[in-house]
Amino acid sequence: MSLDLPEPDFSLSEVFYLSYSNIKRRFFRSIITALGIILGIAFMAALLTNSLILDWLQTESGVEAYQYWLVGISLIVAFGGITNSMLMAVNERVKEIGVYKCIGGLDSHIVRLFIVEALLLGILGGFFGAIIGIGMGIGINLNRASLDELTVILEANFSTLLILFSACILIAIILTSLATYIPARRASKLSPAEALRYEN
Amino acid sequence: MSLEEFVVEIDDVHKEYTLGKVIIHALQGISFKIKREEYVSIMGPSGSGKSTIFNAIGGLDTVTSGEIYIDQVDIAELDAYELAWLRNRKIGYIFQTFNLLLAFSAQENIEIPMVFAGVPREERRKKSKHILNLVGLGDRARNKPGQLSGGQQQRVAIARALANDPAIILADEPTANLDLATGLEIIGLLKKLNEEQGTTIVSATHDLKMISISDRIIWIRDGRVDRIEDRADIQVDAMS
Ligand SMILES: Nc1ncnc2c1ncn2[C@@H]1O[C@H](COP(=O)(O)OP(=O)(O)O)[C@@H](O)[C@H]1O
Ligand SMILES: [Mg+2]
Numbered sequence: 001m002s003l004d005l006p007e008p009d010f011s012l013s014e015v016f017y018l019s020y021s022n023i024k025r026r027f028f029r030s031i032i033t034a035l036g037i038i039l040g041i042a043f044m045a046a047l048l049t050n051s052l053i054l055d056w057l058q059t060e061s062g063v064e065a066y067q068y069w070l071v072g073i074s075l076i077v078a079f080g081g082i083t084n085s086m087l088m089a090v091n092e093r094v095k096e097i098g099v100y101k102c103i104g105g106l107d108s109h110i111v112r113l114f115i116v117e118a119l120l121l122g123i124l125g126g127f128f129g130a131i132i133g134i135g136m137g138i139g140i141n142l143n144r145a146s147l148d149e150l151t152v153i154l155e156a157n158f159s160t161l162l163i164l165f166s167a168c169i170l171i172a173i174i175l176t177s178l179a180t181y182i183p184a185r186r187a188s189k190l191s192p193a194e195a196l197r198y199e200n
Numbered sequence: 201m202s203l204e205e206f207v208v209e210i211d212d213v214h215k216e217y218t219l220g221k222v223i224i225h226a227l228q229g230i231s232f233k234i235k236r237e238e239y240v241s242i243m244g245p246s247g248s249g250k251s252t253i254f255n256a257i258g259g260l261d262t263v264t265s266g267e268i269y270i271d272q273v274d275i276a277e278l279d280a281y282e283l284a285w286l287r288n289r290k291i292g293y294i295f296q297t298f299n300l301l302l303a304f305s306a307q308e309n310i311e312i313p314m315v316f317a318g319v320p321r322e323e324r325r326k327k328s329k330h331i332l333n334l335v336g337l338g339d340r341a342r343n344k345p346g347q348l349s350g351g352q353q354q355r356v357a358i359a360r361a362l363a364n365d366p367a368i369i370l371a372d373e374p375t376a377n378l379d380l381a382t383g384l385e386i387i388g389l390l391k392k393l394n395e396e397q398g399t400t401i402v403s404a405t406h407d408l409k410m411i412s413i414s415d416r417i418i419w420i421r422d423g424r425v426d427r428i429e430d431r432a433d434i435q436v437d438a439m440s
Contacts, residue, residue, distance in 0.1 A: 014315050025303030025344070099299050102260065103360065104288020104316040106281060192287070193261035196299065 010109050019116040029089070034125045036085030037172055040078035041129025042136065045168050047074040049137025052160065056153045057145055079175060082125075086118060086179035091200055094187045098195030107188040111181065118180035119173060126172025130165045206269075207368050207400050208234040208257055213266030215252050215423075226252040227263070228423040234368070234402055239394045239413060242404040244420030250404035253420070254372040257402065258291055259283050271367050288316050292361025294371035294403075298353040300345040306356045307332060307341040313363040331359045335389060351382035358389060362399070369393070371403035375410075384409060 023030045051067040100110050141150060154161065187195060215227040226249050234240050242250050255261035256268060259275045268275050270290055278286060287293075300309050310328040319327070332338050335355040345353050354374060361369050371390070375383035391413045393399045403410060411417060419426040 010316065010318070018312070018315075021308070022303045095299075096301065099301060100312075101284070102258075102287055102293050102299070103313040104284050104364075106284045106316070109316060191261045192258075193255040196260075196295075 010106075010112070015109075015112050015116050019113055019120065022113070022117055023120060029092075030121065033085045033089050034121050034128075037082050037121060037125025037176060038129040038132065040081030040175075041126055041168050041172050042133035043081075044071075044074040044078040044171070045130050045133025045164065046136040046140070047071055048164055049134045049161075050140060052157070052164070053137065053141045053150070053153065054144075056157055057141075057149075078171065082172065082175040083179035086176055087183055090114060090180055090183040090187065094190070094195050094198040094200070097184070097187045098190070098192050098198070101188070101192040101195060107185075110188045111184050114180050114184040115177055118176040122173040122176035123169065125176070126169035129172060130168035133168065134161065134165060205235050206233045207236050207238075207271055208232075208402065209267075209269040210253075210257060211267045213253075213256055213268060214264045215249075215256060215261075216264045226423050227256070227266075230256075230266070230420075230423070230425055232418055232425060232428065234400065236367075236400055237394070237398045239391065239401045239415045240403070240418060241410045241414040241416075242402065242418045242420060243406060243410070244426070245406065248420045249423040250406075250420055251372050252423075254370055254404045258293060258370045259286055260293075284316075288313055289364045290367045292358075292363070292366040292369040294354070294357050294361050294369065294374045296373040296376045298345070298350070298357045298377075300353055300356055300360070302345050305342050305344055306337060306348065306359075309345070309356055310360045310363050313360060317364050319364075328359075328363070331362050332356075334362070334393075335359045349382075350378050351385055354378065354382075354386050355389065358386070358393070362393070366399075368400040368402060371401065371405075373405055373407070374403060375405065375407045380409075383407060387413060 047070045051071060054067065097110055100113070101107075138150065138154065145153075187198075190198070210233075211231050213227055213230045214225070217224040217226055230249070230253060242253055244250055252261075256263045257270070259268075259270070259278070270286060273286070273290075275283065275286065293299075301312065304312065307325075307328045310331055311324045314324045314327065329338070329341065332341055335358055337352060337355050337359065340348060340352060343352075345356065348356065354377075358369075358374075369390075374390070375386055378386060387407075387409055390401055390403070394401050415431050417429045419429070
């Protein structure tokens with residue numbers, strides 16, 4: 001069957017507007033989701049900053065094995081926290097996906113709406129998580145070195161910190177998008193009737 | 201009689217739901233046709249299969265067997281993209297629970313189907329305003345669903361259903377969540393759209409208030425068409 005349909009035009013500005021409205025309307029829920037991301041990223045950033053500073057301070061043995069463990073664990077915590085937040089956020093909204101499908105939304109439209117929302121939350125959560133985490137990572141070393149010492153070291157390694165900061169945001173974005181894409185894609189594949197009667 | 205007269209044709213439709221090992225035969229060979237500009241009520245007791253028919257005609261769920269034509273298009277042959285187009289342009293849906301998007305104002309709820317249809321912004325604004333006036337909510341354009349009563353939300357849902365000038369409006373128990381007076385208002389509005397705009401309306405319902413305004417009533421029992429009554433028959437029935 002060919003109905004000879006034109007490509008629909010679902011411009012980026014429309015997508016952003018719809019996603020932004022959803023975040024705004026679900027403000028407190030969005031804040032909770034963002035907090036989940038912030039916590040995960042902050043924990044990871046704090047541990048990474050701490051091990052970097054220990055390295056820079058040239059504690060005799062350099063970075064110790066347990067530091068690698070901690071970094072590994074922090075990545076897992078960030079991963080778990082963020083995926084959990086995002087999975088829940090999508091799961092709560094399967095009915096809404098059903099509504100979008102009933103009024104003519106394509107699966108790809110719907111997934112795009114959710115991904116843009118995840119991106120916005122990921123950037124926000126990554127940014128604040130990185131600031132808080134790096135700040136804490138520096139803070140916990142104040143008993144190991146004086147403020148002056150730390151300042152010198154941090155200034156000397158500023159570019160590394162900047163990379164860490166960007167990496168945190170990047171990881172937040174990747175994790176939130178992935179943890180949104182997979183369930184949103186799956187939910188958008190449901191028939192509208194199935195999606196509408198979905199109970200969390 | 202030309203084929204084009206029928207907006208909906210369904211032929212020997214079966215639907216089975218599987219719940220674990222149990223198979224539920226929700227529809228057991230449903231056939232009927234609906235003419236353009238008709239107002240048809242699908243009536244029957246709870247569990248008789250009305251919502252399943254609604255989902256089948258609306259392309260909202262797959263059926264086990266049988267054929268469904270909307271505006272001469274066999275919906276079984278449509279791919280996902282074409283089905284979305286059908287839902288967007290050819291059919292407007294009204295639900296018992298309204299199913300509005302809560303993040304958006306009344307006007308935006310009407311505009312979103314137009315966004316999916318690629319209607320330019322200016323035209324969307326104008327048209328959604330016009331439809332809101334038509335359903336009597338011209339002054340509530342900026343209100344979110346949470347700020348509207350049940351009856352007003354259902355009006356928004358009706359307005360949304362009209363957004364892309366569908367060939368047919370499908371409703372599933374549109375008055376079931378409303379009190380008597382509000383239900384009557386909604387029925388009156390649907391009838392007005394049917395008479396003044398020529399909108400074809402098919403409504404699943406067990407609300408007897410719908411009987412008097414329907415052109416035809418399709419009575420469903422245990423997943424089968426029990427009988428189909430014309431308005432003339434109904435009046436005869438009522439008198440005898
Ligand atoms: N998703 C489902 N899974 C299993 N059984 C269902 C489902 N939806 C409906 N049914 C069954 O199909 C029959 C018809 O249901 P439905 O179409 O909802 O009736 P009505 O709308 O007339 O109340 C009922 O026996 C109901 O229990
Ligand atoms: Mg029902």
